[in-house]
Amino acid sequence: MEANDKTERIIEARLKLKRRFEEKMAQTPSMTDVTPRGSGPVNRHGMPTVPVGQTVTTKWPVLDLGYQPNIPLDKWQLAIDGEVNHPVRLKWDDLMALPQTEDTSDFHCVTTWSRLNILWVGVRLIDLAALVDPKGSATHIMCYGYDGYSTNVSLEEALKPDVLLVHTADGEPLPREHGGPLRMITPQLYAWKGSKWIKRIEFLPQNKLGFWEERGYSDTAYPWRNDRYA
Numbered sequence: 001m002e003a004n005d006k007t008e009r010i011i012e013a014r015l016k017l018k019r020r021f022e023e024k025m026a027q028t029p030s031m032t033d034v035t036p037r038g039s040g041p042v043n044r045h046g047m048p049t050v051p052v053g054q055t056v057t058t059k060w061p062v063l064d065l066g067y068q069p070n071i072p073l074d075k076w077q078l079a080i081d082g083e084v085n086h087p088v089r090l091k092w093d094d095l096m097a098l099p100q101t102e103d104t105s106d107f108h109c110v111t112t113w114s115r116l117n118i119l120w121v122g123v124r125l126i127d128l129a130a131l132v133d134p135k136g137s138a139t140h141i142m143c144y145g146y147d148g149y150s151t152n153v154s155l156e157e158a159l160k161p162d163v164l165l166v167h168t169a170d171g172e173p174l175p176r177e178h179g180g181p182l183r184m185i186t187p188q189l190y191a192w193k194g195s196k197w198i199k200r201i202e203f204l205p206q207n208k209l210g211f212w213e214e215r216g217y218s219d220t221a222y223p224w225r226n227d228r229y230a
């Protein structure tokens, strides 16, 4: 009974969010650009597979701030708070009890490499948003990593169905150097918008710049516009 109520509440909150952001989402570059820049066959988002200026690699380079935090699962927590009605602090088991989504997507790093067709498993950001129920005033999120990193994403981008908090990549637990136990991915934005070792998602009433955004990276980070630096 209690579980059903909770599920009902989440479904309702999810649909409310979808309705609220549908219009803004329809205005994002991936929906409006008539000639997205890039090469190769049209991908699953209707974009050329390789965004302008990118080169495909089968390797998976590691980019960090020189420190790869080690968070044992029994110490791991994710706080979701800020401009929301029901802030939560999830432990690992809480996260794993949420609906799990499998999705294949691509990874575009601003340093010009792209890694294609990674099979991810994790929790959709929109499902976490439904859990905390953002206030009507929320417009962006700031994501914080256990390493001190931060990055901001608008809600119309963050609520897209392929934005996931992932714990599994290509059938293996996400390696620590790639942000394990849990990181965010933003397949339709440059990869710096996905915080590795994510520990907090703060809903914001207005935009604010994250670590790289403050240091000259683009706020919007749209790969098919070559939108790398501000």
Ligand SMILES: Nc1nc2c(c(=O)[nH]1)N[C@H]1C(S)=C(S)[C@@H](COP(=O)(O)O)O[C@H]1N2
Pocket: 060, 061, 062, 063, 064, 065, 108, 109, 110, 144, 145, 146, 147, 148, 149, 150, 177, 178, 179, 191, 192, 193, 194, 195, 196, 197, 198
């Ligand atoms: N916490 C945290 N997240 C981060 C970074 C970081 O330094 N710390 N680097 C970003 C950058 S610049 C990129 S390109 C991707 C790299 O992910 P990878 O190391 O798994 O390839 O993570 C992003 N997320």
Ligand SMILES: [Mo]
Pocket: 063, 109, 110, 111, 191, 192
């Ligand atoms: Mo990057």
